[in-house]
Amino acid sequence: MxxxxxxxxxxxxxxxxxxxxxxxxxxxxxxxxxxxxxxxxxxxxxxxxxxxxxxxxxxxxxxxxxxxxxxxxxxxxxxxxxxxxxxxxxxxxxxxxxxxxDVDERTFxxxxxxxxxxxxxxxxxxxxxxxxxxxxxxxxxxxxxxxxxxxxxxxxxxxxxxxxxxxxxxxxxxxxxxxxxxxxxxxxxxxxxxxxxxxxxxxxxxxxxxxxxxxxxxxxxxxxxxxxxxxxxxxxxxxxxxxxxxxKLKTFKEQELESVNRAFKLYNERLINVVETPYIPKGFYSSFAQYTIKLKSIDQRNALQKHLRLNDIPSMVYYNKPMHLQDAFKNLKYDDDDFVVTNNLCDTVLSLPMHPYLTENDIETVSNIIVNYLN
The missing domain is CATH 3.40.640.10 (Type I PLP-dependent aspartate aminotransferase-like (Major domain))
Incomplete structure (x- = not known):
C-alpha cells in the first residue's frame, strides 16, 4: 500500500x-x-x-x-x-x-x-x-x-x-x-x-x-x-x-477532491469511536492533504505506527517537533508553556494513507488493523 x-x-x-x-x-x-x-x-x-x-x-x-x-x-x-x-x-x-x-486543539x-x-x-x-x-x-x-x-x-x-x-x-x-x-x-x-x-x-x-x-x-x-x-x-x-x-487540475476538479472526501468519511465511520479523527467545522471543506488521527500518548502513537509498519501499512508523523524548538530558531526565546497544544500534537498525531485512489477495501484494511490493535 x-x-x-x-x-x-x-x-x-x-x-x-x-x-x-x-x-x-x-x-x-x-x-x-x-x-x-x-x-x-x-x-x-x-x-x-x-x-x-x-x-x-x-x-x-x-x-x-x-x-x-x-x-x-x-x-x-x-x-x-x-x-x-x-x-x-x-x-x-x-x-x-x-x-x-499555538494552535487550536481540534483543527490544528x-x-x-x-x-x-x-x-x-x-x-x-x-x-x-x-x-x-x-x-x-x-x-x-x-x-x-x-x-x-x-x-x-x-x-x-x-x-x-x-x-x-x-x-x-x-x-x-x-x-x-x-x-x-x-x-x-x-x-x-x-x-x-x-x-x-x-x-x-x-x-x-x-x-x-x-x-x-x-x-x-x-x-x-x-x-x-x-x-x-x-x-x-x-x-x-x-x-x-x-x-x-x-x-491534473482537470482531474482534481472532476474526481480527486470528491474522492479524498469520500475516503475521509469512510475512515471516520470506522475509527471515530477508537481514535480522535479529523474535525471539520461547519461550513468548512478540506482537501485532505493528510488524514491525521490523534492518539492518547507518544507511546501509544509510536507503538501503533510500528504495528502498522509490521503490517506493511505506511504512516507518517506531521510534525514531531514544534517550530519554537527547531535549532534554527534557538536564538528566539520562547516559553514552552505557551505551546501546550502544539507540544501535545507533536507527541500524538499520526497520518494514515490518504489519496484519491484509495479503495474502500484499503481503508477497511487499515482501519481494522488499528481497531484490533487498540482494542
Missing part, C-alpha cells in the same frame, strides 16, 4: 499526461510561454481571484510575497507553531522575526485567540513591529480566516494565507488560496494538486502586488528582460510542469 499513490495516479491519467509532456517537448518552449500563462488563467478562475503568479516552489511563493510587502528586519510575522519549517523559514530569510503562536490550525495575545505582547514589548500573520491551511483544512481577519484588522496586519496543503478546500464556498491579502500554494508532488517536480503559485486581487511579484520572480525585471528595476530572484515554473498541472 502507498501512503500517497502517485504511481497509480499517473497510470490512471497516463495518456493525457504523456500527450501534454510531448506537446511541450515538441514546442521547444520550456520556460514561460503559453503553457504557464494558460495554467495561471485556469488557476485564478478556479480560486476566484484576479491574479495567479506561478513560481518555482511553495517556499519561494511565501518569500516573494514578503519581499513584495517589504517585510524586513524589525518586523514581526506571526506563524503557527505546528506547521512545516518553511512557513517560519521564509520570515527569517527575509530578515524579519517569526513569532510562533492557528488559534485566533492566541494570535491576539501574541500580537498584544509584541506591541507591549516594543522591540518589533507587527506586520504580517501567516495562517496555514494544515492538512487541507482552511484556517479560521473570519476570526483571524478580525485580529488582523484591529492591529493593521497583512494576512498571507499559506495554502500549500489547502488547495481545493473552501469555507462556505469561498476557495482556499483566496483569503487574506495574498495566498500561496505548493505543487510539490504529494500536495493535493501536485506536479512532477517542484512548483508553486501566488494568488492575489491586488494589481500592484501582482506586478511587483511578476518582477521579483524574474530577477526584478522591468519593461524588458534586461531592464532590471529591483533586486529579485530566479523563480519560474517550468513549461512541462505547467502542462502536467493543467491535466
Amino acid at each position: 502507498e501512503f500517497r499513490d502517485l504511481k497509480l495516479q499517473y497510470q490512471k491519467n497516463k495518456e493525457a499526461l504523456d500527450e501534454a509532456i510531448l506537446d511541450v517537448l515538441t514546442s521547444g518552449q520550456y520556460i514561460g510561454g503559453k503553457y504557464v500563462k494558460d495554467l495561471e488563467v485556469q488557476l485564478a478562475e478556479y480560486i476566484g481571484v484576479k491574479h495567479c503568479i506561478t513560481c518555482a516552489n511553495g517556499t519561494d511563493a511565501l518569500s516573494l510575497v514578503l519581499m513584495a510587502w517589504d517585510i524586513k528586519e524589525g518586523d514581526a510575522v506571526f506563524v503557527p507553531d505546528f506547521t512545516f519549517f518553511a512557513t517560519g523559514e521564509v520570515v527569517s530569510y527575509n530578515g524579519a522575526t517569526p513569532v510562533f503562536v 490550525n492557528l488559534d485566533p485567540n492566541k494570535l491576539l495575545i501574541a500580537v498584544e505582547r509584541v506591541k507591549r514589548e516594543g522591540k518589533l513591529t507587527p506586520k504580517v500573520v501567516i495562517p496555514v491551511d494544515l492538512f487541507g483544512l482552511p484556517a479560521d480566516y473570519e476570526a483571524i481577519g478580525k485580529v488582523a484588522k484591529e492591529h493593521n496586519l497583512l494576512v498571507l494565507e499559506d495554502g500549500a496543503q489547502g488547495f481545493g478546500g473552501h469555507i462556505n464556498g469561498q476557495m482556499a488560496c483566496s483569503f487574506g491579502n495574498a495566498a500561496t500554494t505548493s505543487f510539490f508532488p504529494a500536495k493535493p494538486l501536485g506536479c512532477y517536480g517542484d512548483g508553486g503559485a501566488i494568488f492575489t486581487n491586488n494589481d500592484q502586488t501582482a506586478d511587483i511579484l511578476r518582477s521579483l520572480k524574474t530577477h526584478g525585471k522591468g519593461e524588458s528582460k534586461y531592464d532590471n528595476v529591483r533586486i529579485g530572484v530566479n523563480s519560474r515554473l517550468d513549461a512541462i510542469q505547467a502542462a502536467i498541472l493543467q491535466v
Whole structure:
C-alpha cells in the first residue's frame, strides 16, 4: 500500500499526461510561454481571484510575497507553531522575526485567540513591529480566516494565507488560496494538486502586488528582460510542469477532491469511536492533504505506527517537533508553556494513507488493523 499513490495516479491519467509532456517537448518552449500563462488563467478562475503568479516552489511563493510587502528586519510575522519549517523559514530569510503562536486543539490550525495575545505582547514589548500573520491551511483544512481577519484588522496586519496543503478546500464556498491579502500554494508532488517536480503559485486581487511579484520572480525585471528595476530572484515554473498541472487540475476538479472526501468519511465511520479523527467545522471543506488521527500518548502513537509498519501499512508523523524548538530558531526565546497544544500534537498525531485512489477495501484494511490493535 502507498501512503500517497502517485504511481497509480499517473497510470490512471497516463495518456493525457504523456500527450501534454510531448506537446511541450515538441514546442521547444520550456520556460514561460503559453503553457504557464494558460495554467495561471485556469488557476485564478478556479480560486476566484484576479491574479495567479506561478513560481518555482511553495517556499519561494511565501518569500516573494514578503519581499513584495517589504517585510524586513524589525518586523514581526506571526506563524503557527505546528506547521512545516518553511512557513517560519521564509520570515527569517527575509530578515524579519517569526513569532510562533499555538494552535487550536481540534483543527490544528492557528488559534485566533492566541494570535491576539501574541500580537498584544509584541506591541507591549516594543522591540518589533507587527506586520504580517501567516495562517496555514494544515492538512487541507482552511484556517479560521473570519476570526483571524478580525485580529488582523484591529492591529493593521497583512494576512498571507499559506495554502500549500489547502488547495481545493473552501469555507462556505469561498476557495482556499483566496483569503487574506495574498495566498500561496505548493505543487510539490504529494500536495493535493501536485506536479512532477517542484512548483508553486501566488494568488492575489491586488494589481500592484501582482506586478511587483511578476518582477521579483524574474530577477526584478522591468519593461524588458534586461531592464532590471529591483533586486529579485530566479523563480519560474517550468513549461512541462505547467502542462502536467493543467491535466491534473482537470482531474482534481472532476474526481480527486470528491474522492479524498469520500475516503475521509469512510475512515471516520470506522475509527471515530477508537481514535480522535479529523474535525471539520461547519461550513468548512478540506482537501485532505493528510488524514491525521490523534492518539492518547507518544507511546501509544509510536507503538501503533510500528504495528502498522509490521503490517506493511505506511504512516507518517506531521510534525514531531514544534517550530519554537527547531535549532534554527534557538536564538528566539520562547516559553514552552505557551505551546501546550502544539507540544501535545507533536507527541500524538499520526497520518494514515490518504489519496484519491484509495479503495474502500484499503481503508477497511487499515482501519481494522488499528481497531484490533487498540482494542
